[in-house]
Amino acid sequence: MIPLENFLILSAILFATGLYGVLARRSAILILMSVELMLAAVSINFIAFASYLDGDAFSGLIFALFVITVAAAEVGLALGIVLRLFRERQTAYVDSADSMKW
Amino acid sequence: MIERLPLPAQFDRLIMVGGTAAVLVMAPILVVLLALLIGDEISAAELVFWLAFTVIVAGALGTVLLSNIVHAALALIATLLGVAAIYLLLATEFIALVQILVYGGGVVILIIFGLMLTNAQADPVVTDGSQKPFAAIVGVLLGGIFIAAAIDAEWGAEAATVVPFRDFGARLFKDFIVPVIIVGVLLDIALSGGIVNARAPRDDDASETEEGAAS
Numbered sequence: 130m131i132p133l134e135n136f137l138i139l140s141a142i143l144f145a146t147g148l149y150g151v152l153a154r155r156s157a158i159l160i161l162m163s164v165e166l167m168l169a170a171v172s173i174n175f176i177a178f179a180s181y182l183d184g185d186a187f188s189g190l191i192f193a194l195f196v197i198t199v200a201a202a203e204v205g206l207a208l209g210i211v212l213r214l215f216r217e218r219q220t221a222y223v224d225s226a227d228s229m230k231w
Numbered sequence: 232m233i234e235r236l237p238l239p240a241q242f243d244r245l246i247m248v249g250g251t252a253a254v255l256v257m258a259p260i261l262v263v264l265l266a267l268l269i270g271d272e273i274s275a276a277e278l279v280f281w282l283a284f285t286v287i288v289a290g291a292l293g294t295v296l297l298s299n300i301v302h303a304a305l306a307l308i309a310t311l312l313g314v315a316a317i318y319l320l321l322a323t324e325f326i327a328l329v330q331i332l333v334y335g336g337g338v339v340i341l342i343i344f345g346l347m348l349t350n351a352q353a354d355p356v357v358t359d360g361s362q363k364p365f366a367a368i369v370g371v372l373l374g375g376i377f378i379a380a381a382i383d384a385e386w387g388a389e390a391a392t393v394v395p396f397r398d399f400g401a402r403l404f405k406d407f408i409v410p411v412i413i414v415g416v417l418l419d420i421a422l423s424g425g426i427v428n429a430r431a432p433r434d435d436d437a438s439e440t441e442e443g444a445a446s
Contacts, residue, residue, distance in 0.1 A: 130274075130276070131276055131277055131280050131320070133386050134381050134382055134386070135280060135284075136317070136321070137377075137378075137381035138378050138381055138382070139284055139287060139288075139317070140377075141374050141377030141378045141381060142288055142291070142374055142378075143287060143288075143291050143310075143314075144373075144374070144377065145370040145371065145373050145374025145377070146288075146291040146292060146294075146295055146370065146374075147291065147295070148366075148369065148370050148373060149295055149366050149367055149369070149370030150294060150295030152362060152365070152366030152369060152370070153295065153359045153360060153362065153363045153366035153367070154295070154359060154360070155359060155360045156300060158300065158342060158345050158346055158349065159295075159300060159303060161342065162294055162303060162304065162307050162342060163294065163295055165307065165311070165334075165338065166291050166294060166295075166307070166310065169310070169311060169314045169334075172314070172326075172330075173314060173317055173318075176318060176321050176323055176326060177321060179323075180321045180322060180323065180393075181386070182386065182387075187394055187398075187399075187402060190323055190325070190326055190394060190399065191403065191407055191410075193318075193323075193326050194326060194329065194403075195410065195414055197326075197329055197330065197333050197334070198333075198414050198417075198418060199414070199417070200333075200334075200338065201333055201337060201338055201418065202417055202418045202421035202422065203421070204338050204341055204342065205341065205421055205422045205425040206421040206422070206424050206425045206428070207425075208341060208342070208344075208345040208425060208429070209424065209425030209426065209427070209428035209429040210425075210428055211345055211349060212345070212348055212349065212428065212429040213428045213429060215348070215349040216432070221349040224360065
C-alpha cells in the first residue's frame, strides 16, 4: 500500500510549483493556470486525508467536488476580466493593470 | 503584424518536440519501475503512483517554466490528467471522472480560447517578471516546509476506504443539498459576470468598435 506521505509530498511539490508560477509569471492567463495547479494540489490533500484518515471518507470528497466547481466558476469569471483588460489595454499582462496603483 | 507559422508545420513541430521530450523523460522511469515490479519490489499501485507522480511534476514544471503559452496550456492538461489518475488510486472514481470532464474538457478549453482571443502570441514573449528569483526562493522554501511537515508528522493512517457511486449521489443530494444549491447559484452568478465583462462594447464607444466586432 502507498503510504499517505507520498500523496502529501506530491501535493506539496505541486502547490509550491503553482505558487512559483503565480509569483513569477506576468501574463494573467498563465497566472490563472498556476492557480489551477495550486487548487489541484489542495484537492489531492483533501482526498488523501479523506480516504486514509476519515473512516467515512465522504466530507473530503465533497470538499474536492466543491473546489472543482469553484475553480470552474473562477476560470469563467477571470477570463471575462482578462478579455476586458485586453480590450482596454491591448495586453494581457498583469503589470499593465496599474491604474489603481498610487 | 504577427509572424505566424503555417498551422500544420506548427503542429508537427509541437508533436515532435513534445513527444520526444515525453518519451525521453518517461522511458527510463518506466523501465526502472517495470524492473522493480517484476522483481516484486513494488506493487502495481505503486507503479501507477510513480508514473502519475512523474507526469504531474513534469507537467507542473512545464506549466510554470515554458515561455510558449500554448505549450504551457498543454502541459497543464497533462498535469490535470495525472491528478485524475491519483484520484483513481485513492479509490474515488467519481471525483476522477469529474476532474477529467471539468478540467480536461472544460477549464483548459476555456483557457485556450482565452489565449486565442487575447492573442497572447502577439506580445513579445517575456512571460516572466523580474521577481522570478524571489518567486523561486518562496516556492522552494514553502515546498520544503510542507514536505518536512508531511514526513515528520505521525499520521496513523488506516486503509483507504471506498465510497460507492450510489452512496455518493444519495448523500450529496440529501445531506449536502443546501451547499449544492449555493454552489449552483455561485456558478450562475460567476458565469453571468464573466459574460457581462467579456461582452463586446456598445456602439456609442466608437474607439472600440473594431475590437468589439473581432471578439
